[in-house]
Amino acid sequence: MTDKPKKALVIGGGIAGLTAAWELAQSQVDVELVEKSPFLGGHSISYCCKATDECVKCGACSVDKMLAQVVSEPRINVTLGAAVAKVDKGGKFTASLDVAPAYIDAEKCDNCGECFQEFRNTGAVVRGYSKNNTPLYAICADAAKDVDAAKLAGVCPKGAINLDAKATKKKINADTVVVATGxxxxxxxKKPTYGYGVRDNVITGMELEALIRQKGQVVRPTDLNPPAKTAFIQCVGSRDARLGNLWCSQVCCAYGLRMARKIKYANPEAEVKVFYMDIQSIGKNFPAFYTQCKEELGFVRNIPVDVYPEEEGRMRLSYADEDTGERKDEIFDLLVLSIGITPGEDNAQVAELFSLDQDQDGFLVEKGEGVFLAGTAAGPKNIPASMAQAGFAASEALKYIGVTK
Ligand SMILES: Cc1cc2nc3c(=O)[nH]c(=O)nc-3n(C[C@H](O)[C@H](O)[C@H](O)COP(=O)(O)OP(=O)(O)OC[C@H]3O[C@@H](n4cnc5c(N)ncnc54)[C@H](O)[C@@H]3O)c2cc1C
Ligand code: SF4
Ligand code: SF4
Known part of the structure; x- marks a missing residue:
């Protein structure tokens, strides 16, 4: 008689969870992958390719590749819209899940997008970033309360929308757990002087990623024109004693500079200036990359404190000249805030459910006992480092359950 395959529970379907699930499945372990949102891929599935005339190794495309592998791997079973409510541990782990209603039937939906076309402005139908997510669309229950329910239910030509779908409960037994909640x-x-949320042409690095991914270029939100002058402010929300966020987020220099160069590459006439404290190295090719950046971009070693509104949606930045210390004012069309990584919003609850610790900043820390951490749940890191740590977590989980690779 052959042994029953071992089972692993992976919590979180970002690049770290996807990688851990994939690695475990390659060792003939059955995997239950639990994701709380309606889509797999986590934050980085919305990121853009930052190539100029050559690949700049930003890692963004590796997320879609891993996602494609995971959804076609029969050993991995995915549960979307699911939250772990309780975990019992008696030798094995038994996780009780609350699963949100599946308003769009994945079997019937053929991703035609008619529901999204019709309801996109209401927020009742949202679209994922990767066609490897099926369905590519989801119903947002809160926004759907404000639209004509009969019209929404009837908009799908395949009859895939069922607004009467109910939340369900599910129990999963597993031999080991990988937590990758990001x-x-x-x-x-939280940095109100920058005017984010008040001025339309102040956007975050995360929004710029999605903008370039969706539109293929950078345009100002207010007039959809390419900005002639763009400023990046680095370290927004990181290395900030006033906020109590003392850590370097590790990723925002890399993504900020790569996107700044992409703007310049698309429009050589455009001016792009980077306001920074220190530039974090981004790997072994960093010196050559940084030299190129310095040739193409402006750098000011000072973080502006105040942003003032100007005509036609422009912003005036006030900063101290790094040589003379004198106050300078400069007007920009677009302001990009290079926001950083902070601990996952569910960390306290996840720590309690899976008997993990939290460090002084709130990131998760392993305590052994069959639960392993992958990716940014354990602290700031980029996509390749998240994948590497996920591979390591999968190896440790395999060791724990006695499976040899
Ligand atoms: C603006 C910005 C741009 C970046 N650009 C780059 C780049 O170009 N290149 C690069 O290498 N890195 C980049 N990074 C870093 C990159 O985002 C991370 O390395 C990567 O997303 C980490 O993946 P993760 O799986 O650890 O976390 P996440 O991407 O956060 O994924 C975690 C997943 O877990 C799910 N989840 C959370 N809590 C629960 C729960 N309780 N139950 C079930 N599921 C849960 C979430 O919904 C999510 O899907 C950037 C970071 C930022 C902030
Ligand atoms: S997404 Fe990044 S790593 Fe992939 S091709 Fe583009 S620049 Fe290269
Ligand atoms: S990676 Fe760069 S922008 Fe981000 S916190 Fe570190 S030094 Fe600041």
Missing amino acids: FTPFDAT
Whole structure:
């Protein structure tokens, strides 16, 4: 008689959870992958390719590749819209899940997008970023309360929308757990002097990623024209004693500079200036990359404190000249806030459910006992580092359950 395959529970379907699930499945372990949102891929599924005339190794495309592998791997079973409510541990782990209603039937939906076309302005139907997510669309229950329910239910030509779908409960037994619940992007409204959420042409690095991914270029939100002058402010929400966020987020220099160069590459006439404290190295090719950046971009070693509104949606930045210390004012069309990585919003609850610790900043820390951490749940890191740590977590989980690779 052959042994029953071992089972692993992976919590979080970002790049770290996807990688851990994939690695475990390659060792013939059955995997239950639980994701709380309606889509797999986490934050980085919305990121853009930052290539100029060559690949700049930003890692963004590796997320879609891993997602495609995971959804076609028969050993991985995915539950979307699911939250772990309780975990019992008696030798094995038994997780009780609350699963949100599946208003769009994945079997019937063929991703035609008619529901999204019709309801996109209401927020009742949202679209994911990758066609490897099926369905590519989801119903947002809160926004759907404000639209004509009969019209929404009837909009799908395949009859895939069922607004009467109910929440369900599910129990999963597993031999080991990988927690990959990721991070929360810094909320830029906590730095109110930058005017985020008040001025339309102040956007975050996360929004710029999605903008370039969706539109293929950078345009100002207010007039959809390419900005002639763009400023990036680095370290927004990181290395900030007033906020109590003392850590470096590790990723925002890399994504900020790569996107700044992409703007310049698309429009060589455009001016792009980066306001920074220190530039974090982004790997072994960093010196050559930084030299290129310095040739193409402006750098000011000072973080502006105040942003003032100007005509036609422009912003005036006030900062101290790094040589003379004199106050300078400069007007920009677009302001990008390079927001950082903060601890996942569910960390306290996840720590309690899976008997993990939290460090002084709130990131998760392993305590052994069959639960392993992957990706930014354990602290700031980029996509390749999240994937590497997920591979390591999967190896440790395999060791714990006695499976050899
Ligand atoms: C603005 C910005 C731009 C960036 N650009 C780059 C870049 O170009 N290149 C690069 O290498 N890195 C970049 N990074 C870093 C990159 O985002 C991370 O390395 C990567 O997303 C980490 O993946 P993760 O799986 O750890 O976390 P996440 O992407 O946060 O995924 C975690 C997943 O877990 C789910 N989840 C959370 N809590 C629960 C729960 N309780 N139950 C079930 N599921 C849960 C979430 O919904 C999410 O799907 C950037 C970061 C920022 C902030
Ligand atoms: S997404 Fe990033 S790593 Fe992939 S091709 Fe584009 S620049 Fe290169
Ligand atoms: S990576 Fe760069 S922008 Fe981000 S916190 Fe560190 S030094 Fe600041």
